[in-house]
Amino acid sequence: QQQVKQSPQSLIVQKGGISIINCAYENTAFDYFPWYQQFPGKGPALLIAIRPDVSEKKEGRFTISFNKSAKQFSLHIMDSQPGDSATYFCAAKSGGYQKVTFGIGTKLQVIP
């Protein structure tokens, strides 16, 4: 049972373009939504996170958009660069529990 559904599984974007990765969840108890970035041969690392009391959070070229009523959230990477090529995981966590549920991941390739 996949509690956090992520799409697409792979994405190819040209340098300078916008990369968009979407996630959806069912559990309304989730109250923290992080995105992790993973480079080949490395462990995932926190990229950006949002709580459901805001609809958008921006950090540099990375933006999370959050739609609480639709139970969806997405990661936008503006001006995508080859160095952004990595696997991105959305995730969700409910308050009081340290367990995080991850999406299946999106492999992003930014081509020059």
Add this chain to the structure above:
Amino acid sequence: DAGITQSPRYKITETGRQVTLMCHQTWSHSYMFWYRQDLGHGLRLIYYSAAADITDKGEVPDGYVVSRSKTENFPLTLESATRSQTSVYFCASSESHRETQYFGPGTRLLVL
């Protein structure tokens, strides 16, 4: 500052053998986690620990055993390895009052 380390980084074993994967963190984080990463499944939680001597099952615990006698160590044992346990294993840790999980570099395990 070593952070979180895993050993070995690569392991080849045979079906039926016992294998132990080691995880060590230097931050004194309360929580530690074991995940497995497989294509098409993302990161799935195997076991987690809230403190020394406190462990609990995650999503896919069958065939695995954990222990946590010291805060800094969280070994994962495959009691009788099976081919389906071929995977990349990640250890992670987090502070009890913060959501960010810090991942180790992973152990790539091949069961023949």
